[in-house]
Amino acid sequence: MPGLEDLYREIILDHYRSPRNKGELESPPATRTEGFNPLCGDEIVVYLELDDSSEPPTVEDIKIGGQGCSISQSSASMMSAAVKGKTLAEVKDLTKAFKGMMSIHEQSLPGEGAGKEEEGDSGLGDLEAEIPEDVKLGDLEALRGVVKFPVRIKCATLSWNTLAQGIEDATS
Amino acid sequence: MTLDVASIKKDFPLLAREIDGKRLVYLDSANTSQKPQQVLDAMATYYENSNANVHRGTYRIAEEATHALEGGRAKVRSFINAPADRNVVFSKNATEALNLVARSWGAAHLSAGDPVVLSELEHHANIVPWHQLAATTGIELRWIPVTPDGQLDLTDLDRLLDGAKVLSFSAMSNVLGTLTPVERLVAAAHDAGALAIVDASQHVPHVATDVQAWGADFVAFTGHKLCGPTGIGVLYGTDEVLEATPPFLGGGEMILDVTKDGFKHTELPWKFEAGTPPIAEAVGLGAACDYLTGLGMDAVREHEVELTAYTLRSLTERFGDDITIHGPVEPAIRGGVFSFSYRDIHPHDLTQVFDQHNVCVRAGHHCAKPLMRELGVNATARASLYVYNDTDDIDAMADAIEAAGDFFAF
Structure with missing residues (x-):
């Protein structure tokens, strides 16, 4: 059985204790997008301000509202830090890399028993190869342990799905 | 107790299961109950x-x-x-x-x-x-x-x-x-x-x-x-x-x-x-x-009223203001379902620690979002009792609450 330290890495707890980019942006001009985790009732709000003057557009500012568990809050905090100032193309790559890291065990649910787990771990390597080479997940790597706790994957991906929706709202 | 819980526990094969050498503490019967061998x-x-x-x-x-x-x-x-x-x-x-x-x-x-x-x-x-x-x-x-x-x-x-x-x-x-x-x-x-x-x-x-x-x-x-x-x-x-x-x-x-x-x-x-x-x-x-x-439904109810009183009393005595238990305080007008919050630890994080102690408790909105909005919470941890639970189960959950408090002590 994976232990708590596999899930709650120190850097995760740090982001949970001191969330980055917590707050609101005036909307408009910023877009405000809500995300829900239907399993637990957590709600997250992503405020997004794009700089359209550059080509491609960049994330000028991002703020995170709402409330949730340590995993969803720290994931949102790390995400906000990771995407701020990045071009939308870079954000897209980052999202793809992060969700790649998270999706791996969703396929091998329910993940009972050691055999299954090993399968998952070897699969992880395979999927890593698909992640764009120049993408550095940095702090976000700390969330890798979440895949050992399948129920929590949705906590970790909530902010990313909300960001993707926000970008769609902002660019459509 | 009005029920012989030790003997009732033996009727439920799943409750004999151990995970990592520790017994299972099942406190999620409002979600689904365990099944006796007779069924x-x-x-x-x-x-x-x-x-x-x-x-x-x-x-x-x-x-x-x-x-x-x-x-x-x-x-x-x-x-x-x-x-x-x-x-x-x-x-x-x-x-x-x-x-x-x-x-x-x-x-x-x-x-x-x-x-x-x-x-x-x-x-x-x-x-x-x-x-x-x-x-x-x-x-x-x-x-x-x-x-x-x-x-x-x-x-x-x-x-x-x-x-x-x-x-x-x-x-x-x-x-x-x-x-x-x-x-x-x-x-x-x-x-x-x-x-x-x-x-x-x-x-x-x-x-x-x-x-x-x-x-x-x-x-x-x-x-x-x-x-x-x-x-x-x-x-x-x-x-x-x-x-x-x-x-x-x-x-x-x-x-x-x-x-x-x-x-x-x-x-x-x-x-x-x-x-x-x-x-x-x-x-x-x-x-x-x-x-x-x-078992006798009157005895079932009596058992749960007693265990509800114990749960409310022991959790409040042990954790004081750190724990908030929602719902009526009088056991006579409630069943053994306890939605609670502990310090500012999110229910998902709380029950994740519980899992390390084999304590099965649900976290979330419990399919009652309008009520949760009225209570002003997004989610709670929810423990719920049945005929096979006893004070040891409640004490085991209390120990798990304390462990969660230690783990998330910032």
């Missing part, structure tokens, strides 16, 4: 000896299968004191039973502007079907509010029921354990000319239930929360309302005749049981009713 054996015996389809074959085991299904129904009838077997309709679960009422009775008898009164305590199963009906017919939903301690606030009941066609409410909250004054509410609904529908999913497993004493028109509950299997629920209805309800699903079993021009439905209760019914499940549910009757 598992009854279902296995049915499959091993009598499995056949029902109400069809003339051969011996088909007769036995029919007898097994209808025998399960008779046990349920007796367990809830329904007047006759025809008043006990099998459904998939309580959710389907409530959908049957809203979709079939509601669609046939309600129209635009008709008020339907619900309470803020309701599970989504007693909300969403009415929202769906509102979307197609334009019925108006009204809400009985809750007090800060999680009881129904009946101050404005007369005004809410004025002109109402339906009052549909929970007999016991799945989030707070609140027991509602069922007989008073049913009487008030009838005085106002409204139909009274009771969601008794949390009540029937824990408190002796007499549907005739309640006087309700419809009562819905599920089998898997009362020691029975999943896949079977019950809709009780009076002759009058069941006769006035069009069939819900169409197909085999529910017909008298079918022609190329149409069909005639059969009599109660089979009119509402299209397709092959959950036969083994009915056997299991009947065995579950026998099991609980053997």
Whole structure:
């Protein structure tokens, strides 16, 4: 059985204790997008301000509202830090890399028993190869342990799905 | 204790399971209960000896299968004191039973502007079907509010029921354990000319239930929360309302005749049981009713009142202001369901630590988001009791709460 330290890495707890980019942006001009985790009732709000003057557009500012568990809050905090100032193309790559890291065990649910787990771990390597080479997940790597706790994957991906929706709202 | 819990625990094979060498502490029975060997054996015996389809074959085991299904129904009838077997309709679960009422009775008898009164305590199963009906017919939903301690606030009941066609409410909250004054509410609904529908999913497993004493028109509950299997629920209805309800699903079993021009439905209760019914499940549910009757529902309730008092007292003494337990504080007006928050640790994080201690507790909104909004929380941890729980289980959870406090001590 994976232990708590596999899930709650120190850097995760740090982001949970001191969330980055917590707050609101005036909307408009910023877009405000809500995300829900239907399993637990957590709600997250992503405020997004794009700089359209550059080509491609960049994330000028991002703020995170709402409330949730340590995993969803720290994931949102790390995400906000990771995407701020990045071009939308870079954000897209980052999202793809992060969700790649998270999706791996969703396929091998329910993940009972050691055999299954090993399968998952070897699969992880395979999927890593698909992640764009120049993408550095940095702090976000700390969330890798979440895949050992399948129920929590949705906590970790909530902010990313909300960001993707926000970008769609902002660019459509 | 009024029940011999040590001996009851032995009836539930799953409770003997150990994970990582530690015993399992199951405190999620409001979600689903564990199953006693008696239920598992009854279902296995049915499959091993009598499995056949029902109400069809003339051969011996088909007769036995029919007898097994209808025998399960008779046990349920007796367990809830329904007047006759025809008043006990099998459904998939309580959710389907409530959908049957809203979709079939509601669609046939309600129209635009008709008020339907619900309470803020309701599970989504007693909300969403009415929202769906509102979307197609334009019925108006009204809400009985809750007090800060999680009881129904009946101050404005007369005004809410004025002109109402339906009052549909929970007999016991799945989030707070609140027991509602069922007989008073049913009487008030009838005085106002409204139909009274009771969601008794949390009540029937824990408190002796007499549907005739309640006087309700419809009562819905599920089998898997009362020691029975999943896949079977019950809709009780009076002759009058069941006769006035069009069939819900169409197909085999529910017909008298079918022609190329149409069909005639059969009599109660089979009119509402299209397709092959959950036969083994009915056997299991009947065995579950026998099991609980053997323990004695009054003893079950007494045990849970005592353990509820212990839980509230011990958690409050041990954790003081660090713990917030929602719902009524008086054990006499509540069941053994405890939604709580501990410090500012998110319920998901709390129950994740519990899992390390093999303590099974649910975290989330418990399918009652309107109530959670009234309580001002997104999610809670929820522990819930049953016949196989004792003070050791509560103490084990308390130890896990303390461990979570240590882990997340910032």
